[in-house]
Amino acid sequence: MNLKSILSWLFRVAAAIILLQTLYFKFTAHPESVELFTKLGVEPWGRVGTGIIELITGVLLLIPATAFVGGFLGMGLMAGAILSHLTVIGIESKGDGGQLFTLAIIVLVLSLLIQFLHKEQGITLFKRFFN
Numbered sequence: 001m002n003l004k005s006i007l008s009w010l011f012r013v014a015a016a017i018i019l020l021q022t023l024y025f026k027f028t029a030h031p032e033s034v035e036l037f038t039k040l041g042v043e044p045w046g047r048v049g050t051g052i053i054e055l056i057t058g059v060l061l062l063i064p065a066t067a068f069v070g071g072f073l074g075m076g077l078m079a080g081a082i083l084s085h086l087t088v089i090g091i092e093s094k095g096d097g098g099q100l101f102t103l104a105i106i107v108l109v110l111s112l113l114i115q116f117l118h119k120e121q122g123i124t125l126f127k128r129f130f131n
Helices: 003-021 023-027 031-040 045-062 064-089 099-117 119-130
Strands: none
Touching: 003 023, 003 045, 003 064, 003 099, 023 031, 023 045, 031 045, 031 064, 045 064, 064 099, 064 119, 099 119
8 A cells, every 4th residue: 555545545534534423413403513503594404414415425535436526525515614613603612612613624624635635536527527
């Protein structure tokens, strides 16, 4: 296994773990999750919809052949999460010390790195759909 493969696995697993561990809170309507999405004005459909997209993204990240697409979705999800924190929620949510915000930044950076490591997949997809 070369360094690129090892880094890819590390980045993809770390991002997937972060994304997938939040699903329990979204899908069980945990009070903190409900409060957060209520603050955004998108409860319950925003919470459930985000959870479904995060589940799909986490699975795509764990499959090597779909890592680029998973990274792309991860970037979009985390850009939205970060923007929500900066404009509505605040960096700190319910006294978490900014943990949710920090995790969103970590997943965004990991997604960008995954995109870079799997750029050949992106080029192949682009050629397939736009050639």
